[in-house]
Amino acid sequence: MTYIYGAIYCGLICVIGQFIYDHTKLTAGHITSIFVVIGTLLDFGDLYDKLLVLCGAGASLPITSFGHSLIHGTMFETQGNGFLGIFMGMFNLTTPGITAAIIFSFIVALIFKPKS
Amino acid sequence: MRTYKLDSTYVLNYATAATINEDKGELRGKLDTVFDDIYCDEKNYELAEQKLMKTSIENVLKKSNLRLNDLELIVSGDLMNQLMTTYYGLRHISIPVIGIYSACSSSALGLIIGSNYAVNGKKVLVTTSSHYAAAERQFRYPNEYGLQKKEVVTTTTSGAGSIILTSKKHPIQIEAYTLGVIQDFNYKDVNDMGGAMSIAAYDTITTHFKDTNRSFKDYDYVVTGDLGSLGLSVLKALFKENGYTDSLDNLVDLGTMIYKGCPECYMGGSGCACSMLMLCGKYLPMIENGKINSLLYVPTGALHNPIAVFQKQSIPSIAHAIVFRKAV
Structure with missing residues (x-):
């Protein structure tokens, strides 16, 4: 069932995105x-955590998961450090994603040339 | 009065260079040089555009049996910032160069300026060029970004065309020209510039007809630059709404035709080279061979600046018109 829910959630995000792109001026x-x-x-009421259990990678793969990780990193740091935690924890959980994006795009840029 | 008559300006010769993509549609087999790859054997797209321009100049000189030093002047236009293609591409030659920018209508402005210098037997070369990927990088997004295209966008043509003007008699004459006025009707969609430019085309064509007392039936073809299929229908609607009862069958758009049968080119071609390639590849040979007698050539330019668009400004546009005629 996780597979099916995952496909539905992930697909829904793509449909919404494509719809906005085609029908508005948003980039x-x-x-x-x-x-x-x-x-x-969606972190209100732990809604997104429930989605993660239900859909597995289907919920952790789309960009919505990035927002979810941002808030979780922030909330965790604010528990010990109060207000300052916002500045300290924001990117704690998303570091691997950002770093991977930078490193892989660097490697790809070294090897390939754009075709168009 | 925005229309000026020319007594003795003739097209001595013309030539083109483009890439494999332009060789597929309307211009198949009509281009002088076709590069198989859009890099044109160069390191990057900007150098590729310069190579296209230089190749078209070499072609036209070869065709007309001239050397570079026989020319009085080169008038050149392109789309790059600081007219990079013009000034970097022509930096090693020893004749005067006038660089012009009028977006996609540069070919007409170049011919207008050139015709004013081509007097007393002097020869002036007019060239314009554009490159899809170089323009994409400058006006839209980085090439590596791989953005999904919207349905209404046009595809910048990769290529260059060159025309040599002279005052000695040749088969194709430039009889008159009408200067355009900058038009701005608060169009803001950068993806649909055909709509913005159709107003400029309408203004220039109607002004030309009023100044010369002519109408659509006096020309074999009235061709607009790169409105795309959407812009062309806006233009036709404008004529109908304003009481033009002439048949609009001979009003065609070069951008719509250049990539005929290419679904991934969306609304058609655009860029400095689009109208120039179609002119040199299709219409000037038609005049030369006597298939048509007269042509009103109206390239349109969206004077779009990315920074102004970020600052939520609208897109002004301009169109200049030139009358080509079989010399009698």
Whole structure:
């Protein structure tokens, strides 16, 4: 069942994204930002954690998961450090994702040339 | 009065260079040089555009049996910042160069400026060039980004065309030109510039008709630069709404035609080279061979600046018109 839920959730995100892209003037950058914010908002009532259990990688793969990780890193640090935790913890859980993006794009840029 | 008559300006010769993509549609087999790869055997896209421009100049000189030093002047236009293709591409030659920018209508502005210098037997070369990937990088997004295209976008043509003008009699004459006025009707969609430019085309064509007392039936073809299929339908609607009862069958758009049968080119071609390639590849040979007698050539330019668009400004546009005619 996790597979099916995962496919449905992930597919839904893509459908919404494509719909916004085709019917508004928003760019890809706007749309991913919107999804990050939505992922953060879905943390209310631990909604996103429930989605993660239900859909597995289907929920952890899309960009909404990035917003979810941002809020979790922040909340964790604020428990010990209060307000300052916002600045300290924001990227704690997302570091691997960001670093991987930088390193892999560096390697790919070394090897390939754009074709168009 | 924005229309000026020219007594003795003739097209001595013309030539083109483009890539494999332009060789597929309307211009199949009509281009002088075709590069198999859009890098044109160069390291990057900007150098590729310079190579396209230089190749088209070499082609036209070869065709007309001239050397570079026989030219009085080169008028050149492109889309790159600081006119990179013009100034970097022509930095090693020893004749005067005028670099011009009028977006995709540069070919017309170049011919207008060139025709004013091509007097007393002097020869002036007019060239314009553009490159899909170089323009994409400058005006839209990095090439590596791989952005999904929207349905209404046009595809910048990769290529260059060169025309040599002279005052001695040749089969194709430039009879008159009409200068365009900058138009801005608060169009803000950078993906759909055909709509913005159709207003400029409408203004220039109607002004030309008023100044010369002519209409659509006086020309075999009235061709606009790169409105795309959407922009062309806007233009036709504008004529109908404003009481033009002429048949608009001979009003065609070069951008719509250049990539005929290419689904991934969306609304058609655009860029400095689009109208120039179609002019040199299709219409000038038609005049030369006597298939048509007269042509009103109206390339349109969206004077779009990415920074102004970020600052939420609208897109001004311009169109210049030139009359080509079989010399009698």
